[in-house]
Amino acid sequence: MNGPPEDKGTEPGGDAGLRMSPEEMRALGYRAIDALVERWSTLPEEPGWVGGTRAEIDARLGPPASAPETPRSADAVLDDAIDRILPNAARIDHPRFFAFIPSAPTWSAVLGDLLATGFNVFQGTWLASSGPSRIELEVTDWFREWLQMPEGAGGVLTSGGSVANLMAVAMARELAGNPPDPVVYLSDQGHSSLRRGARIAGIPPEGIRVLETGPSLRLDPEGLREAVLADRAAGRTPILACANGGATNSGQVDLLGPLAAVTRQVGIRFHVDAAYGGFAALDPRGAEALAGIGEADTVTLDPHKWLFQPFECGGLMARDADELHRVFGERADYLQDTELGSEQVNFGDRGVQLSRRFRALKVWMTVQTHGLAAIREGVAHGITLAERAEARIRSAERLELLFPASLGIVLYRYRAPQGVDADRLNREIQEAIVQGGYAMVSSTRIEGVYALRLCILNPRTRWADVDGVLERVERLGDTLVADAMEAS
Ligand SMILES: Cc1ncc(COP(=O)(O)O)c(C=O)c1O
Structure with a gap:
């Protein structure tokens, strides 16, 4: 038999133009x-x-x-x-940055991402990454504890909440035996990724039921029960209800305990989209709002939001971790060497990615470096600042509270005098603040009304930053109203 050719160190590789010396690597x-x-x-x-x-x-x-x-x-x-x-x-x-949803990573998390990239960990199989896979088991078990999910629950880290929501719908459909006429129930306050997830998981348009919430912005558990029973009576197959564990619009949390009870009684799965608010469970106020989240069949989380991780880091928790394997697991001849028994988890079989980066490292490094107490304090800070903003808005003559502070979000606007178009005025205020460069703020609509929205979850934000925005809203509103009066 011929052995490998003897390498005398002279044979050119294909990387002559791709190499860097250690000195160059360090300097860059x-x-x-x-x-x-x-x-x-x-x-x-x-x-x-x-x-x-x-x-x-x-x-x-x-x-x-x-x-x-x-x-x-x-x-x-x-x-x-x-x-x-x-x-x-x-x-x-x-x-x-108070717009949309901020993300404020720790430096330890940034270093974790850098190391995971530089070590180029492939975390699809235990064989390729036993240490990293053990760390992902550990980190997702922390999440299980924080959400008070039972033993046996487990999870997988994903690119973000959108993929986790898609997976939750796909699980419901597959575990229900792929019925021809499935129905999924969403809140009108649910995130757009749930509607997209339902569509691409093959739920037909007539099976995507968006339930109205009304002024509370919460799903009505009895309304859900009635909708399920009506669909069953019409010959359809209800499979899943999705609730908010902190709605993107308002921070509002659905009544998770009562909703869990209804879904159990009517025999459908229960998913909580807690991409925005899930880690608020680390604060007693958040935990109270999220009571019942541990009863869900699946929960979407986004560590790149309130666990201070850089993009991308989402996750799906399942009450029964085996269900993840049942739905997403696949076998292939060329992967047969990776089948090492269920103790040695192949994370590629818990989701839609085989080639996966080592996301758990940044989460693990953050928690190890700073300790959970510091993270709790960071989460509490956002909730407290939003509550303080609510109090400030309530006491301000020229500001109007549109929805009270909920998990770091508060909705409000400048109170337009009679005869002035409030929607237009507030849109102009929002644009002027962004153009002025002081802060990034965004808007939304609540019950058809244009609202300014503050989303506060960066632990490095100070009260002066929040107050500075509210002061500018008041000042800009005064000026714009004065200009409008003068012009009329
Ligand atoms: C409640 C909620 N669900 C899902 C998502 C989508 O998550 P991602 O952007 O991480 O895919 C978001 C993101 O803003 C969200 O707020």
Whole structure:
């Protein structure tokens, strides 16, 4: 038999143009870390958002060009990334980023992501990543405890909440035996990813039942029961109800305990989308609001929201971890060496990704480095600041509270005098705040009314940042109203 060719160290590899010396690697790496630390240190003085139209961005970056055949200096490429490309983006971790849903990672989590990338862990099978897979088991077991899910529950980390919601619907459909006429119940306050998830999991349009919540913004458990019974009577197959564990719009939490009881009684699955609010369970106020979440069949979580992780980090918890394997597990001849018994979990069989990054490392490093008490304090801080904002709005003559603080979110607007279009006025205020660069704020609608929305979950946010926005809303409103009066 021929042995391997003798390598005398002279044979050229295919990487002549791809290699970097250890000295170059270090020098570039240190520069990248320095740029990151500089960004983190100066963030509060930066605007909360930088962006532009396609034409504006083309002007800043230069028009798109074909991929270069020949190399450029690595330093120049790094400069482009740091100085030209990356600054044209929202600073989602800025202390005055209150729009949509902020994400404020810890430095330990950023380092965790960097290490997971550099070690290039493949976390689809235990064979390829036994240490990392054990850590994902540990981290998802922390989540199980925090949500008070029973022993036997388990989870899988995903790219985000959207994929976790899609998986929850796919599980319900598959575990119900793929009935031809399934019905899924959603709240009109549910996240858009649930509707998308239901569609792409093959739920027909007539089987996607969006239930109205009314002024409480909460699902009515009895209304759910009636809807299920009516669908059954009409020959359909109800399979799943999805509730909010912190709605994106308002932070409102459904009555999870009573909803869990109804779903048990009528024999359908119960999913809680807690992508926004799930980690509020670490605070006593959040835990009280989320009471009953541990009874769900599946729960969506998003550590890249309220567990201070960088994108991407979501997760799906299942009351019975084996169900994840039953729905998502697959066998293949070329993977037969990876079948090592159920103790050695193949995370590729718990979800839709085989090639998966090692997301659990950043979560594990955050909790180990700072301790759970610091994380609880960070979560509590957002809830407290939103409650304080609510009190400030209630006591302000020119502001109107539209929905009370719930898990870090508060809805309000400038109180328009008679004869002034309140929706338009508040839209102008929102645009002026964003353009002014002080803070990034976004809007929504509540019961058909235009609302300004504050979403506060960055532990680095101070009361002065929140108060600064409310003051600006008052000042801008005064000016715009005065201008409108003068013009009329
Ligand atoms: C309640 C809720 N569910 C699901 C999602 C989707 O999660 P992701 O953006 O991580 O995919 C979000 C994101 O904003 C959310 O707030």
